[in-house]
Amino acid sequence: xxxxxxAIAMTEGAPMAAPAMTDMRRxxxxxxxxxxxxxxxxxxxxxxxVDIVLIDRCNHHVFQxxxxxxATAALSPGEIxxxxxSILRRARNVTVMLDEMIGxxxxxxxxxxxxxxxxxxxxxxxxxxxxYDYFGHDEWAEFAPSLKTLQDATEIRRRLLxxxxxxxxxxxxxxxxxxxxxxxxxxxxxGVELAGSIAELARFALRRDFRNIDPTKAHIIxxxxxxxxxxxxxxxxxxxxxxxLERLHVDxxxxxxxxxxxxxxxxxxxxxxDAGIIVWxxxxxxxxxxxxxxxxxxxxxxVKVGPDLSVPGAASIFVIGDAAAADTxxxxxxxxxxxxxxxxxxxxxxxxxxxxxxxxxxxxxxxRDPGSLAIIGRSAAVVDFGxxxxxxxxxxxxxxxxxxxxxxxFRSRIAVFLEWAWEWLTYARGARLIVGSSRIGRHDSRA
Amino acid sequence: xxxxxxAIAMTEGAPMAAPAMTDMRRxxxxxxxxxxxxxxxxxxxxxxxVDIVLIDRCNHHVFQxxxxxxATAALSPGEIxxxxxSILRRARNVTVMLDEMIGxxxxxxxxxxxxxxxxxxxxxxxxxxxxYDYFGHDEWAEFAPSLKTLQDATEIRRRLLxxxxxxxxxxxxxxxxxxxxxxxxxxxxxGVELAGSIAELARFALRRDFRNIDPTKAHIIxxxxxxxxxxxxxxxxxxxxxxxLERLHVDxxxxxxxxxxxxxxxxxxxxxxDAGIIVWxxxxxxxxxxxxxxxxxxxxxxVKVGPDLSVPGAASIFVIGDAAAADTxxxxxxxxxxxxxxxxxxxxxxxxxxxxxxxxxxxxxxxRDPGSLAIIGRSAAVVDFGxxxxxxxxxxxxxxxxxxxxxxxFRSRIAVFLEWAWEWLTYARGARLIVGSSRIGRHDSRA
Numbered sequence: 001x002x003x004x005x006x007a008i009a010m011t012e013g014a015p016m017a018a019p020a021m022t023d024m025r026r027x028x029x030x031x032x033x034x035x036x037x038x039x040x041x042x043x044x045x046x047x048x049x050v051d052i053v054l055i056d057r058c059n060h061h062v063f064q065x066x067x068x069x070x071a072t073a074a075l076s077p078g079e080i081x082x083x084x085x086s087i088l089r090r091a092r093n094v095t096v097m098l099d100e101m102i103g104x105x106x107x108x109x110x111x112x113x114x115x116x117x118x119x120x121x122x123x124x125x126x127x128x129x130x131x132y133d134y135f136g137h138d139e140w141a142e143f144a145p146s147l148k149t150l151q152d153a154t155e156i157r158r159r160l161l162x163x164x165x166x167x168x169x170x171x172x173x174x175x176x177x178x179x180x181x182x183x184x185x186x187x188x189x190x191g192v193e194l195a196g197s198i199a200e201l202a203r204f205a206l207r208r209d210f211r212n213i214d215p216t217k218a219h220i221i222x223x224x225x226x227x228x229x230x231x232x233x234x235x236x237x238x239x240x241x242x243x244x245l246e247r248l249h250v251d252x253x254x255x256x257x258x259x260x261x262x263x264x265x266x267x268x269x270x271x272x273x274d275a276g277i278i279v280w281x282x283x284x285x286x287x288x289x290x291x292x293x294x295x296x297x298x299x300x301x302x303v304k305v306g307p308d309l310s311v312p313g314a315a316s317i318f319v320i321g322d323a324a325a326a327d328t329x330x331x332x333x334x335x336x337x338x339x340x341x342x343x344x345x346x347x348x349x350x351x352x353x354x355x356x357x358x359x360x361x362x363x364x365x366x367x368r369d370p371g372s373l374a375i376i377g378r379s380a381a382v383v384d385f386g387x388x389x390x391x392x393x394x395x396x397x398x399x400x401x402x403x404x405x406x407x408x409x410f411r412s413r414i415a416v417f418l419e420w421a422w423e424w425l426t427y428a429r430g431a432r433l434i435v436g437s438s439r440i441g442r443h444d445s446r447a
Numbered sequence: 448x449x450x451x452x453x454a455i456a457m458t459e460g461a462p463m464a465a466p467a468m469t470d471m472r473r474x475x476x477x478x479x480x481x482x483x484x485x486x487x488x489x490x491x492x493x494x495x496x497v498d499i500v501l502i503d504r505c506n507h508h509v510f511q512x513x514x515x516x517x518a519t520a521a522l523s524p525g526e527i528x529x530x531x532x533s534i535l536r537r538a539r540n541v542t543v544m545l546d547e548m549i550g551x552x553x554x555x556x557x558x559x560x561x562x563x564x565x566x567x568x569x570x571x572x573x574x575x576x577x578x579y580d581y582f583g584h585d586e587w588a589e590f591a592p593s594l595k596t597l598q599d600a601t602e603i604r605r606r607l608l609x610x611x612x613x614x615x616x617x618x619x620x621x622x623x624x625x626x627x628x629x630x631x632x633x634x635x636x637x638g639v640e641l642a643g644s645i646a647e648l649a650r651f652a653l654r655r656d657f658r659n660i661d662p663t664k665a666h667i668i669x670x671x672x673x674x675x676x677x678x679x680x681x682x683x684x685x686x687x688x689x690x691x692l693e694r695l696h697v698d699x700x701x702x703x704x705x706x707x708x709x710x711x712x713x714x715x716x717x718x719x720x721d722a723g724i725i726v727w728x729x730x731x732x733x734x735x736x737x738x739x740x741x742x743x744x745x746x747x748x749x750v751k752v753g754p755d756l757s758v759p760g761a762a763s764i765f766v767i768g769d770a771a772a773a774d775t776x777x778x779x780x781x782x783x784x785x786x787x788x789x790x791x792x793x794x795x796x797x798x799x800x801x802x803x804x805x806x807x808x809x810x811x812x813x814x815r816d817p818g819s820l821a822i823i824g825r826s827a828a829v830v831d832f833g834x835x836x837x838x839x840x841x842x843x844x845x846x847x848x849x850x851x852x853x854x855x856x857f858r859s860r861i862a863v864f865l866e867w868a869w870e871w872l873t874y875a876r877g878a879r880l881i882v883g884s885s886r887i888g889r890h891d892s893r894a
Binding site for chain 1 (some may be wrong): 497504505507523524525526529530532533536537541542543544545546563564597607611612613615616618653656657658659878879880882885
């Protein structure tokens with residue numbers, strides 16, 4: 001048995017001190033996280049005189065804006081995810097490591113890893129994103145999963161499809177009614193998109209498939225604590241989203257925060273709702289970075305970065321994407337969306353490139369807002385470019401082209417386009433698989 | 448909340464006795480299992496004057512002959528599986544229930560279910576298939592999973608991709624060598640197909656993706672206890688399969704049974720092999736049917752059926768497919784393959800149809816062998832039609848057209864064809880996703 005094994009100086013034994021390393025070989029940029037920010041940064045540095053190590057817990061990049069379509073059985077996981085290794089195959093200065101960061105040793109300039117040896121860095125870019133925040137009620141996560149990873153998406157898909165299956169074999173009308181009550185907590189883009197997509201699943205794709213229940217009568221409830229759906233969008237678009245969802249028979253309840261969640265339902269706005277599935281779409285936080293960095297953070301755990309996106313007092317550590325709390329020129333917080341992460345990845349690549357070349361740093365980071373999009377359903381979306389706004393079919397077409405255009409990989413673009421074209425023509429859903437246990441429960445999930 | 452809920456007489460309360468039922472409404476055919484046999488039977492009875500209830504633990508039909516391609520990241524689960532409900536949507540006399548049979552009450556002519564109430568039948572068709580048999584060593588299943596379900600396939604895919612990932616971050620050459628040693632136990636079609644497909648994954652698809660290991664040097668071992676690969680095929684095809692695998696650098700070891708399996712390897716033919724992944728492809732059994740039926744069974748648990756495929760002494764209970772032990776005209780056992788199951792499903796549909804119509808039963812079941820196929824890799828397969836045999840590119844083309852033709856659903860056929868065309872042109876693999884835990888271990892699996 002012959003394994004070609006290059007000397008792996010980079011991960012071996014005690015790391016050398018950074019100055020010595022820089023003398024002996026090219027500086028190392030360690031990037032943690034393979035989302036939009038980390039990937040954009042690496043793409044911009046792939047011909048730079050640096051060695052890049054990408055650390056990620058997953059082996060794939062997920063096109064997060066379409067995750068809700070996996071959760072609602074419209075797309076398969078493989079259609080919106082691509083192995084990081086494949087994406088970066090041709091970037092010969094990049095090493096991908098499937099591992100998890102468990103700490104940062106700023107004194108020794110090392111990243112601590114769960115599996116591998118400590119990894120020395122010259123530049124460290126943290127693009128670790130955020131996770132859903134249950135506002136101090138982490139016990140709710142079991143009953144109301146959130147949607148951040150492919151695993152979350154297949155778990156929600158499993159629960160959703162199982163609820164219809166269990167309702168079909170139940171002989172108790174109250175239990176059937178409960179199982180077909182679907183509650184989405186949070187009226188941001190994820191909640192709106194899930195509500196629209198689930199409504200269409202029930203009203204069209206599943207319509208003729210059952211004998212003892214009528215899936216079109218499923219009760220889909222969208223709860224929003226604030227006074228509008230899609231906070232941050234123009235008021236006219238929020239109003240359009242609400243009426244478009246109501247045309248799909250979604251029960252939109254504004255100013256209705258969730259107060260308690262358990263296995264068979266929740267309390268919201270003072271009233272009990274028995275529910276078969278609850279999905280949490282309400283708020284996010286960045287966890288742990290604050291403790292590891294000893295840097296100033298917001299109450300949501302995001303790291304307050306300087307104008308060049310570096311951590312105050314650590315000029316070679318950068319935070320980008322959702323985990324960064326960067327301010328716009330006029331002092332507002334930047335939204336936690338893909339375009340911000342990509343522009344920040346691009347910017348930090350330039351900061352590092354300039355430093356290596358001995359050039360002056362670029363001017364402070366400025367976000368150019370390309371507009372906001374959210375989809376409600378077939379031929380219904382909202383698009384806000386600031387200077388112009390679309391709704392309806394035109395918004396939907398803009399949304400579709402934007403998403404297909406930005407899908408990372410050429411093959412996925414074709415696959416997703418074909419899948420959507422098929423589903424649009426037939427109202428079918430192509431990925432209605434329950435894989436794993438047929439009991440509802442977080443820890444049983446497999447797919 | 449308004450749930451349209453038809454009166455569900457069929458699953459309610461105590462079932463009526465069979466004669467009364469037949470008087471009052473159409474006879475009920477209960478089919479357990481949604482494989483090739485069950486589905487074929489239902490398709491033939493979909494216009495018959497019967498009510499059909501299909502019971503299955505999964506919500507989908509899996510095209511099992513391509514399961515190995517999911518396990519080796521060539522196809523996505525959604526491409527070889529289709530929800531039973533969608534397949535049977537237009538069969539208005541069919542009710543699908545996601546449930547598990549836990550017993551048969553022959554005295555009351557009822558099927559006992561895990562979730563639902565006991566279900567009365569006039570005709571019962573058991574198409575429950577087989578599972579892998581560890582020859583009395585069920586503890587091996589944890590270390591050497593087998594390939595029967597979509598979940599098995601995604602679990603094997605996860606282990607396979609993780610082994611390469613862990614080898615990449617390991618700094619111990621012995622551990623890297625162990626992780627990249629892949630052992631397949633059993634030289635039947637599944638073992639041969641997996642070995643060929645894994646060899647191509649390592650040699651082509653992953654070739655350029657790693658920096659610290661060379662995936663093309665992965666050591667793939669195919670163990671067969673007997674003297675030939677593909678027992679049951681013509682000797683010339685067995686020999687061709689061996690040499691074709693060896694051209695892909697697969698280490699084929701005949702007359703080498705597995706003697707012990709543990710977490711880090713196995714003992715086979717008296718020698719220790721340290722291995723990163725072991726897959727069990729060695730033998731099958733039908734479990735539990737024997738105890739429920741009180742009928743004669745083979746040592747492998749398959750039920751000895753009569754010439755009309757009914758259970759001796761129970762003329763209205765039939766066993767078809769892999770779970771049935773039917774003899775050929777010349778006294779040999781029928782193979783456990785899809786064509787047998789389909790022909791038996793077709794046959795039992797005629798038996799039931801004739802009985803309902805008061806006609807004479809059809810002549811005893813006769814299997815018409817359409818030939819055997821197995822694939823080794825790109826442009827290499829074996830095809831045995833009895834009167835003529837193919838290998839190489841021609842065999843591979845026959846194999847490809849046969850499999851695409853028999854895929855259940857029109858859309859999947861196109862999707863699989865495009866995926867294969869793409870992979871054939873680019874050597875890429877489209878479904879290389881690790882979803883779930885990055886630790887290797889059976890109970891962590893999610894996807």
